């Protein structure tokens with residue numbers, strides 16, 4: 332019989348609230364014969380204050396034994412900025428080689444957007460997840476003096492670029508429009524920009540059905556606002572991807588509905604699914620957080636594990652719920668109950 336062995340990291344702030352709803356919907360959508368086992372990990376600010384520790388070797392060993400990871404959010408104002416982010420989140424992405432950071436954007440009917448009219452938005456950003464300026468390859472000299480020099484080297488390997496570009500081509504090929512846009516800055520970034528462009532053009536030859544396009548990242552921010560319909564699949568580096576996916580979320584319903592997957596396509600290590608939003612400490616504990624982004628992340632998780640029909644049921648439930656949502660404000664729990672009810676029935 333089938334089983335899912337899930338590691339759960341509720342994390343900080345609203346993380347535990349939204350994760351509880353994600354698990355509720357997961358439990359409701361899975362067929363009877365699928366055995367769901369969950370194990371919770373207490374990563375985040377509390378653990379850090381109690382022990383001074385972030386991720387330990389014992390943690391990573393335990394996490395490795397799971398099929399996937401569901402994460403709420405990590406980050407707290409009581410800890411200096413970056414410590415928890417680097418110590419847990421980025422460390423997991425690097426250790427488990429989550430090189431495909433998948434961030435879909437769909438503007439669903441009935442969902443408000445700051446854009447004029449109701450543009451067609453249905454694209455997915457494939458953000459590289461293990462390289463670029465996120466590797467910590469940098470340093471500083473003459474620290475604290477007026478002559479301090481800080482470097483933050485963007486690391487781009489042919490291997491790393493090719494595997495994520497190839498993944499993006501395959502995703503584009505599988506979609507009706509079959510279009511892939513490379514977003515970079517090759518007019519300025521002479522070395523990395525050219526590596527990305529060369530690899531992109533070379534891999535394109537293997538995917539003759541996919542229409543290709545290149546846009547500089549600054550121009551891409553304009554098109555995401557003025558003509559988001561032009562995008563189908565976007566592939567880009569880690570930092571550009573970080574920035575444009577916040578913009579993509581803002582135009583397609585906001586971070587309340589933006590889901591993401593940190594994926595290791597080889598399945599050598601568990602992939603990790605999380606809402607794009609952070610821990611939002613300002614609204615934590617007030618039952619105000621929208622769990623939809625986490626629920627949609629559960630759909631990405633299910634699709635990654637091969638439960639396509641269940642993933643689609645969750646996405647349909649979210650579409651239906653959003654279409655009827657209107658102005659009325661519901662609690663985190665009420666939204667979770669509504670979605671769980673829809674996927675079950």
Ligand code: IPM
Nearest residue numbers: 406416417420421573607609
């Ligand atoms: C994200 C976040 C992280 C990132 C931070 C919290 C390290 O902004 O998942 O997009 O920059 O990747």
Ligand code: MN
Nearest residue numbers: 573574577607
């Ligand atoms: Mn981000």
